[in-house]
Amino acid sequence: MWSYVSPRLIIYGEDALEALSTENAERVLIVTDKSIEKLGFIDAVKEKLKASKIEVFNEVEPEPSIDTAIACAKTARKFAPELIIAVGGGSVLDVAKMTRILMEIDVDPIGILPSLDLTELGFKKRSKLIAIPTTSGTGADVTWACVLSDKAEKRKMTPANKEIVPDISILDYRIVEKMPKNLIAGSGMDALTHAIEGLVSIWKNDFSDAMCEKALELILENLEKSYNGDLSARAKMHIAATMAGLGFGNSQVGLVHSLGHAFGAFFNVHHGLSVGIFLPYVLQYYRKSNAKDILDKVSKKIGSGDTNGLIARITTLMRNINVPTRVSEVVKEKEFFENIENLTMAALNDASLAMSPRIPDFGEIQKIYECALFGREVDF
Numbered sequence: 001m002w003s004y005v006s007p008r009l010i011i012y013g014e015d016a017l018e019a020l021s022t023e024n025a026e027r028v029l030i031v032t033d034k035s036i037e038k039l040g041f042i043d044a045v046k047e048k049l050k051a052s053k054i055e056v057f058n059e060v061e062p063e064p065s066i067d068t069a070i071a072c073a074k075t076a077r078k079f080a081p082e083l084i085i086a087v088g089g090g091s092v093l094d095v096a097k098m099t100r101i102l103m104e105i106d107v108d109p110i111g112i113l114p115s116l117d118l119t120e121l122g123f124k125k126r127s128k129l130i131a132i133p134t135t136s137g138t139g140a141d142v143t144w145a146c147v148l149s150d151k152a153e154k155r156k157m158t159p160a161n162k163e164i165v166p167d168i169s170i171l172d173y174r175i176v177e178k179m180p181k182n183l184i185a186g187s188g189m190d191a192l193t194h195a196i197e198g199l200v201s202i203w204k205n206d207f208s209d210a211m212c213e214k215a216l217e218l219i220l221e222n223l224e225k226s227y228n229g230d231l232s233a234r235a236k237m238h239i240a241a242t243m244a245g246l247g248f249g250n251s252q253v254g255l256v257h258s259l260g261h262a263f264g265a266f267f268n269v270h271h272g273l274s275v276g277i278f279l280p281y282v283l284q285y286y287r288k289s290n291a292k293d294i295l296d297k298v299s300k301k302i303g304s305g306d307t308n309g310l311i312a313r314i315t316t317l318m319r320n321i322n323v324p325t326r327v328s329e330v331v332k333e334k335e336f337f338e339n340i341e342n343l344t345m346a347a348l349n350d351a352s353l354a355m356s357p358r359i360p361d362f363g364e365i366q367k368i369y370e371c372a373l374f375g376r377e378v379d380f
C-alpha cells in the first residue's frame with residue numbers, strides 16, 4: 001500500500017500572502033527567526049491577519065536544535081494558538097512543524113520515528129499550521145519530516161510522521177524577490193538535488209516522478225536566470241522547490257544527501273552547497289546502476305541528451321551560479337584528510353543512504369569523497 005502526502009492547500013502567486021486575510025483565528029503564533037523579522041516579513045504577515053492576539057517566537061537558529069522546538073512548544077502551550085504561521089527557511093518551518101506536535105503531546109521528538117502513529121497519541125491538530133517559505137529550496141513547507149539537531153550527541157535527527165505535514169503552504173513570489181544571490185544558488189542546488197534524488201530513489205513512484213520531473217525541468221530552465229535577477233524565473237524557482245519537495249517527500253533522497261549531511265555537519269557548510277557539490281559525482285557513480293536508464297530517459301525528455309549530458313549541464317550551471325564544483329574550493333586538503341574516516345562513517349550511517357539506487361561501502365564512499373575533493377571523475 002502506498003500513499004501520497006501533501007498539504008491540503010498550496011496557495012501561490014504574487015499576492016499569495018493575501019490569503020491570510022481569510023483566516024479567522026483570534027490567537028496566532030508566528031514562528032520565525034530574527035533576520036526574517038528584520039526584513040519586515042513578519043509585519044507584512046501581521047497586516048493581513050484579523051487576529052486579536054499575535055505572539056512571535058523568533059528564536060529559531062540555523063540548524064535548529066531539539067531544545068529550540070521544545071522552547072517554542074512551551075510558548076505555544078502557554079499561548080494556545082488556533083493558528084501557527086511559520087515564516088522562514090527550512091529551519092523555521094521544521095521547528096514550527098515539531099512545535100505543533102509538542103504543544104499537544106508529551107513526546108520525546110527523538111522518539112517520533114516514521115513508524116509511530118501520532119493519531120493514537122491523541123494528536124488532534126488543534127492548531128492549523130501554515131508554512132510560508134522565504135527561500136526556494138528545502139521543500140519543508142510540504143514534507144512530513146523535520147531535521148533537528150541533537151546538540152549533546154552532535155547528530156541530526158529526522159523525526160517523521162505523515163501528521164507533521166503543514167495544512168497550507170503559501171508561496172508568495174514577492175517574498176523571494178530580494179533573496180540574496182548566495183541563497184538563491186545554495187537553496188536552488190538543494191531543490192535540484194531533491195528533484196534528481198526523488199527520481200532515482202528506490203521508493204520512486206508515479207506521483208513522485210511527475211513532481212520531480214517537472215521540478216527538474218523548471219530548475220534547469222530558471223535557476224541561472226533567477227540568480228541573474230530575472231524575477232519571473234525566481235517565481236518559477238519558488239514553485240519548483242515546492243514541487244521537488246512534494247516529489248522527494250513522497251519518494252526520498254539518497255546518497256547525495258548522505259554525503260552532504262556528513263560534510264555539512266563536519267565543515268559547517270550550508271546544506272544546499274553541501275549536497276550540490278556532490279551531485280555530479282554521485283550521478284557519475286550511479287551510471288553503473290538502473291538509475292542510469294531513468295536519468296537517460298528524463299535527460300532526453302528535457303533536452304539534455306543522456307545522463308552524461310545532464311551531468312555536464314549541471315556542472316556548467318554550478319559554475320555559472322558560482323557554486324563550488326570540487327571540495328578543495330571549500331575545505332583545505334589537510335583538514336579534509338584529517339576527518340575523512342569520521343566523515344565517511346557519518347555518511348555511511350546516514351538514513352538517506354538506504355533509498356539510493358546504488359549503495360556504496362565504506363571504501364567507495366571514501367573514494368567518492370576523494371574524487372569530489374580533487375574534481376576527478378567517479379569511474380568505478
Ligand SMILES: [Fe+2]
Nearest residue numbers: 138190194275
Ligand atoms: Fe536537501
